[in-house]
Amino acid sequence: MSNKVYWRGYEELTNDVEFVKNADKEFNLPAEYDPSNPSSSLENLSNNRRDFLKMLGFGAAAVSLAACETPVRKAIPFLNKPEEYDPTIANYYASTYFNEGEYCSVLVKTREGRPIKIEGNTLSSINKGATSAKVQASVLSLYDKERYTGPQASGKPSTWDVLDKAVSEGLSNAKAAGQKVYLVSETIVSPTTQKAIAEFATASGATHVQYDPASVDGILSANLESFGVRAVPAYDFSKAKVVVSFEADFLGTWISSTAFSRQFAQTRKLINGKKEMSRLFAFESIMTLTGANADYRKAIRKSDEGLYVLALYNALTGGGAVAGVKDAKLIEQAAKDLLDARGRSIVVSGSNDKNIQLLVNAINNFLGNYASTIDLGRPLLTKQGDDAKFASFINDLSGGSVGAVIFYGANPVYNHPDADAISKGLKSVPLSVSFADRPDETAVLSKFVAPDHHYLEAWGDASPKKGVYSLTQPTISPIFSTRQAQESLMKWVGRDISYYEYLKANWKSTLYSTQNWYNNFQDFWNYSLHDGVFEPSGNNPRKPADETLVASVGAAIVDAVAGNKTFNFAGDIPSATSAVTAEYGKGGDGFDLVIYESVAMGTGSQANNPWLLEMPDPITRACWENYLTLPKALAEKLGLKVKEGKTGLVTLTLGNQTIEIPALVQPGQHAQVVGLALGWGREVTGKAATKIGKNAFALLAKKDNRLQYFRTGAKIDGKSESYDIAHVQTHHTVMGRPVIQEAKFNEYLKKPNAGRYYPVVQTAEGEVPASTLSLWKAGSVNDRPNHSWGMVIDLNSCFGCGACVIACSSENNVPVVGKQEVLNRREMHWIRIDRYYSSDAKHGDFSAMEDPSDEPEVVFQPMMCQHCNNAPCETVCPVLATTHSTEGLNQMTYNRCIGTRYCANNCPYKVRRFNWFSYPKNNDYDYNVNNDLGRMVLNPDVTVRARGVMEKCSMCIQRIQEGKLNAKKEARRPVDGEIKTACAQVCPSEAITFGDMGDAQSSISKVIAEQKDERLYYMLEEINTKPGVGYLTKIRNKA
Amino acid sequence: MSDSKKYLIGVYDDDTVLLEAIYAIRTKGVKVLEAFTPFPVHGIDDALGYKRSRLPIAAFMFGATGTTCAICLQVLTLGIDWPMNIGGKPNLAYPAFIPVSFEATVLFAALGMVGTFLVASGLGPGAQKTVFDPRSSDDKFVLVLDLEKNSKFSQEQLSLFLKESGASEVNDKEIIG
């Protein structure tokens, strides 16, 4: 696999005659190249004396050039250009990402036939153009050099024929022997795949089992019991005035967090004249993004969760106090606010306990939220896992009654607590097949591996929500000898299909008929494929003339999924209540271990992705492994010395399980709770992630077959060994400095500029604003004749998810540097999200101010180059490698930089990054840019920086340029919103507004005009750097 | 050239004696070619009637040139050839030009003046100036009379003068040049 050559153009792939003929020639363009006559080639050249002299001259020139410049790599030009694309011009294809229950409709940016970037699809009513870090990183997973290059039989490379023969036989044998056949998958959101599976099942007698590593079986069962619908309802946080969350991190990882963030952000924005804001209560045991963004947060003990939910239910319905709930003040306040916002509120719980979810349903039902903010009629389909079914599968497996098992996008040997049972059981199964496209714990135990395409190579569709459909289309022809899983399934039951045709046919038969504004299927298909989404009831951009038609069509679909049906709550509250009171509040004096999904790793299916491995966790700001989060008190009890990222190892004991793991002190965590993230500790995956961190799935508990994401009675013992966790931020408080400016909502209503800090300087003329003092007369250098690019970041709607960090790395070829370099404080991210905790210490007691309070308020601040108009970095560069553009950008000229690092020292925001080593093609940094395949993800519009030069945020200058050129070609000005930086494009909460401040009509100009005397502030105004990036004050909706 | 020059060399042990001697001999109307000493003897140039060196003027000129060049360079490059927005400062931020201008002044002045000195004194790598008595760079003070220039005195008279003025020894030297 190491000597594998990756094609660099269709010609090479298809062994085009012209290509092969010229491949070995140094100059395969004829001296007089005639575009109109592509067939003209070296053959037609008469090599006479003059040509010889020409060549000689050119040779000499070339040699002397090569001497002083890096040698030019050979590039084979298109002799016959594929009509659908031009070199250097990006093509975008609509597609669909679905993984780990996370759905996003996306646009895939391709260059010269390579997908290089994922953008959100604004036509989707689910994610509305937002994407998450994991979605952004998925393009890199495509270029993982450790993917299977072809089918495997008992661990060795094999051929499809051998595999197909063996598998079909195996299946028929199993059928003949009357043994069970299982198809195990995570939630399948694709209707067509489900059809294929159904057909396969009937033909092979297989049982299809779906499970979710992050299971919401509790919600599904609760809804089944309460409303007769086994589904996750569609929440609409944008409609909610009050949200109460019990352990549900709906802004970070819970169910459809990206979409939820987009919705919730609408209620947090205080711009465009909007003066109202939702209120978020969070009751949680560990610090999550939701808690960090909550107006009121209470650290509760995980094993008391049920009691708090019950307490809220009682407080609302006038029931009595609940024993075991100490200090119910916040519960009462939440109840009061909820009652004021009946029908405009949402209560959610992240628990996988049916009883708790029943109570939550009861609460929402009592508040009348089902009619408005929670939609059961058109529920989410992204989580359908059935823990009970999966348990029976494990029983059969251990019972040895299974004749064949096929794993489709499932890796239970890693991501299920019963991994041992499964791996033991697998040994005795005659036929085991995995569709894994890269090695994983289950695949290596399976007899056969029939690698599936990566989604960027595959056809597919998805229905994340009733009545919402979207398509997945290939954006690159398969890199390896992989095969669409659906085709494999069909083949094994003796059907040769092209999944593309199969998909089309299915859409024709099912969806085409549900609409009637495309009067032939081809149009319907083309438009749907182009848009990526088909939402008959949603806001389809291509509406027919007759609106009523849409309505009726929409109605048709909605009826089909019983949309208008009113749901009557039928849950059994008393039994739930008694169960809860019986089971909760029994934590004892041991610790509760909370097992959570981390924002970067999720459940670990993309573990071998360097971008995600190095993505700092939004809360802990640590990366490259998981760790046990401890409350401060415990750390002190264990005598753990934690300073500057240095910490120690602890042993975590649960019954007979013991793991040794680094500890990280987490403010805001309940004193009896420790936390551990899922998704790490992969045993079998790529080089980057194998055996990094500890596998938390092994610690999951089960309660009537449902996975429980916490354990009680954990014992933690300190160890003497010290340990370094790679942090990108080791100081957690803002030290009372006005870099963060915030106010409470009621103060803000009274005084819109509440919390603003205006630095002043004493002069002979008395106090003057610091920004008015300058050594220089205001000259013309800062005039902006054309554009004036700038950014405004709303601290109130930045939830800290970190999607921008990965989007930026993807767009700007930011290298991954590995744990040791992060420990050395040399991570290269151009944008970082500073996270600050509040401190209880009084100003002036500096050493105390460094300690966060135990119940801290949290604020996130995206920080990238501020593009100062008076840039300190520019003045000090001896060689003018960084200067200011006439469009207000602070520009970095990499090839002029000699690396004195003076600019970085003189940058008050510390946003400049230095290339300490050569990161590409360096075996010490063996990540994606160290191999041909990995390098295919690089953005050709952005220089890969050499060793010894400085780099930093360029405000995506290449995107600005592209936008300007497109506009120029059409002889117009760029339209506002046409040009977006990668971070602004990806932001789920639309916290980043980028645009032309010179254009009075642009959204950024409007925000600035509206907010300049209110919430708008610039970092460190007192040093008069005049940044081009502004921030809107953080507003907390609390008394 | 085969014509030979004859010199009379008075060797003294002490600088003060030498000074006295020069005064004494010159009052007798004898033309002194040059005195050679191991270290700068104060007052000797007055004694020999040398004028004050004009090197300071040279130094000043060179210095002035340096300043001009430096200022021109900075104005031309940053102000005219390629004006750029550097940290929002005006293209010609004169205060920032002071250090370089100053350094250039000193550099030009120093090198220029030293160069002039070497040329004027005919010094330079490999240059060989007549050493009448090698001890003159050690502890002896040497007074040299050119016989041709003092043709109105006989060699005997001259050596007598030298002896009277305190020369520890008097030698004559013929240089074929």
Place this chain on the structure above:
Amino acid sequence: MQVTSDVREPLVTGGKTLKDVTNDICRQVEGRPSRSWIIAFVLALITLAYGTYCLMMTWFVGLGLWGLNKTVGWAWDITNFVWWVGIGHAGTLISAILLLFRQKWRTSINRAAEAMTIFAVLCAASFILMHMGRPWLAYWTLPLGNTYGSLWVNFNSPLVWDVFAISTYLTVSVVFWYIGLIPDLATIRDRATNKVSRLVYGTLAFGWNGAAKDWSRFESVSLILAGLSTPLVLSVHTIVSMDFATSIIPGWHTTIFPPYFVAGAIFSGFAMVLSLMLITRYVFHLEDYITYAHIESMNKIITLTGSIVGIAYITEFFIAWYSGVEYEGYAFINRASGPYWWAYWAMMTCNVVSPQLFWIRSVRRSLLATFVISVIVNIGMWFERFVIIVTSLHRDYVPSSWAMFAPTRYDIGDYIFSFGLFFTLFLLFAKFLPVINMAEVKAIIKSASEPDPHAGSKASKLGGKEVEVTDSNH
């Protein structure tokens, strides 16, 4: 020539005659190298070799081998640079300023001090190269335009000022030093017994023959060079201090830096001269030329500059508080009480406390004490630069970026390199060139040494006249 006073101690002891001076000083140039010299030279070469290895590593592998990070972009590299430049100030200062002040006691130390200056500046320059991410492009800091048209250098950048200041300083110092050498080289040439040295020193001597005319030019040249070097030497460290003073980092952005750095430079420079002279004096038996008088007056200057530096430290603190700027205030509190408190207090003890011992005459005149304190002072001055650079950078404006710096073996190795370079050059100088300016010593020997049996009588007889002559000369 002044008349010898009874109050002033002799600057040259042991009743030396002109001849003795020549012999004493030419001895180690003409003789074979002494064992102690050979040992020292071998040690220096070994140090240089190891340093060169580390240097090559940092150049070939990358600056990542150092302990720097995104927050602390300079640490040992620039600390060492400023430290060496500072040391490089004493030589010119001694030869220039003391010449202008007609401090005759400088004569027997200025030669070695100037040599030390040159080598120290070379070491400093090596760190300018070293600290660059792409040192092979160092010439881009010169106003050369560039291959693609007229891209020039940024004359607003203190680093460009540095380039001009350091290169000018180096050139002028070399010239000054060499001009002073010429007559002594001539002496050696005229004493030379073998062809080779006659040829070599003959070439180097530029054909000097001690003619009175040349001497008079020579003197005005030295005087003007001194006049030029004085502002130059002050400007160099002023400009170096501007690397920090013109920035916006709390703890760097300080108007007091230029005088404070210059004082510091003289301080460390004199300390280094003392350490070296004490060794040379011992090794080459120059007790009669480098006398207690010299050592004592140097110690006095050290005490003075040390106190100036101390006042500067305190002033910084006061202004930080008085300015009312939060960041400034924290920067200094953090220096004294933050994670790098030990560096700060090391600096305080070495630079402010230790030189005060020189108020005691016996300490001032004790060779051992002088040597120890002079070394301590240089350690302290190194810490001063470390404190200024690292403690200001590691916690500046935005707390999220606060970080720590710890040196790696390559930080240390590259520092060792500069020592190797310095001592190798200095030992070569000490062996092959006269470490003491013979001509100048001879010029003062009568006025400033014990009565001279040979010249005594005549001198007294003619005393009166000379005074007039000299006066007319001044």
